[in-house]
Amino acid sequence: MVPLSGIAIVAGGLSVALGIWADLGALVLAAFALSILPIMHAFWKEEDAQAQQTQMAQFVKNVSMAGGALVIFYVYNQLQGVAGLSITDPLFGRAD
Secondary structure, eight states: OHHHHHHHHHHHHHHHHHTSSHHHHHHHHHHHHHHHHHHHOOGGGOOSHHHHHHHHHHHHHHHHHHHHHHHHHHHHHHHTTOOTTOSSOOSSOOOO
């Protein structure tokens, strides 16, 4: 699963950075960040207080990154192809 997650992160990041279906790339990044939370940063399972604080900080960091990716998705959805740095039109269209 590690190579697959690496591919998802790189593909999503490049998609957003290059403006090629950036809305899809943002959804991939958000899905990755949210899906990894309970597995990698389960702060509620930690016994040591310092380890629990460290895992909680990483948990909140991933939640904020997922939120940022969802904001990027929303912005591309609202702009609908008039984004200055976008190479392609959004993959997902608004229902008007």
